[in-house]
Amino acid sequence: MEVWVSIIISVCAASTPLLLAATGELVVERSGVLNLGVEGMMIIGAVTGFSVAQVTGNPYLGALAAVAAGAFFSLLFAFLTLTLVANQVATGLALTILGLGLSGMIGEGFVGQPGIKMQALEIPLLSDIPVFGKLLFGQDLIFYLSIALVFGVSWFLFRTRAGLMLRSVGDSHTSAHALGINVIRIRYLAVLFGGACSGLAGAYLSLVYVPQWVEGMTAGRGWIALALVVFASWRPARLLVGAYLFGAVTIAQFHAQATGIAIPAQFLTSLPYIATIVVLVLIARNRRATIINTPASLGKPFVPDH
């Protein structure tokens, strides 16, 4: 039993960064913007979180700084695509390339240093309950935040007026604009939120999951988060399923490597990526569901006529 508890906790740890980044990107895409820079914002969050935690000795300050850094970095993307209507795909790629380069430079002095791990919250008494205590009440703060965020975002998008406005901007920016909604402002806010979430996702990697600074440590997780949004067909609750499925594949793959199964480690390492492709194909085959849920203005530039 103890073994299973620790396996499930490690699945949670592998899933949390994916879930966080995907939740942020879901809001961005619901507003009609496709930000492919998730990987770049994540790695900026990872290096900021790690370095601030090293300097201050406090992982929570590190996580906060990562949120701010991710949001600030996404502002670059927002300015280019929303104010200057640059191509969203290309700008997202630019964000990723710049993020990977910049993080390598910032983190150069931190390579190989032992990190400061954000400790799990042990809620007295409750976390002592056998099996469920540790799972439900003995994890780190960001894990709880990631779960709360999914439900918060779901509530925001489908139960609030502001959420309705955001979705309307994503579905038809011209109609929303005609109704007097400030399309560009809403999209700016959505992109900033996405950046903050990606930043936190990165900090989770360098403060909880690994916890160390390794160059390029996001290893494609930002891209998997993007795929998860498609998998979830832009519904926050389904992100939970997707993220945990991928977390489970990642952990299963680690355990298979550890048992010395006669499958090459490289094949196991590439499993999450292959799984992503398979999932994308399966989802795309169900065209009706995809078409109904895809924000209709996704990736399309908008220039307001003043």
Place this chain on the structure above:
Amino acid sequence: MRLELQKRPQSSKALAYLSPFIALGLTLVAGAIMFTLLGKNPATALYTYFVEPLFDPWARDQIILKATPLILIAVGLAVCFRSGNWNIGAEGQYLFGGMVGAMIPIYFNDWQSPLLLPMMMLMGMIGGALYGYIPAILKSRFGTNEILTSLMLVYVAQQLVDWLVRVPWRNPQGMGFPGTKSFNESAVLPDLMAGGDAHYGAVFAILAAVLMWFMLSKTLKGFEVTVLGQSPRAGRFAGFSARQMTVFAFCLSGALAGLAGIAEVSGSVEKLDDKLSLGYGFSAIIVAFLGRLNPLGIIAAGFILALSYIGGESAQIMLGISDRATRVFQGMLLFFVLACDTFIHYRVRFIPTPNKVNA
């Protein structure tokens, strides 16, 4: 104050040519600021980065060597991007092409023949094209997002090559280092100049760029690429098939990336190892945009990016500037290129915020 965009009645021709240069200028300014922040003299740093290598024959040879894969991959990407297909997995097609092309000298290490090199290059292109075919067929058959699938395949290709050079193809006399046996002479692409590193791949790159330029600007196929890229609807009315175009564009750019891969394997490394990829597939995206998706512009852009790699190496040796600065440069460059593109189509006006009047 806020910015307001006004669509130009006609796109500015002059700016279309000027914008890459403006972007380069802005990147240099941003680079100077970055070096100052790092506590280096910005003038010396920029000189070491972008001027000094041009006067050094060894560095010039290295620039040609690095520009070769960048140009080859980027001209293929230009066709892809122009047709509205986002192939960002060129890195994977480069690796896969290099791997497939290397098969003959790996399995028939002693075979010598003048046919060998053409066969290797051809197999490299086929390998790259096949690997590009996967995201293309998934997109055209199932509507799968090609950005994500092509990128995921990069990771798969990296792992595959890593496994091949460590386990089944590893040189038994290689002291345990990952990598195959070195190829024999007739499997090695000749050098451009005796004693240099740059090889005939550079000739392929220039040829490919000219051919692609011809195709895009002078043939019906090129017209089809542009129409489908700018308006898939108009393309449909003209009887062009967007699905076939996806397959065509991906296979073409895959083939060129594969050629880049096998040219690098055969001309530069002379065996297959785990260090084949230096991220050329991603830098080539920057090259494609800096060349404004024009194959002839891409030749120049490829040399500029190659210069930044070589300049970065010498700046690291001589000034102790981290070689990561090169990637930062490249990222900034792409940002500025994309930002400057706006000014071709739009006039930007600054509108002062009206002062609040107290009633």
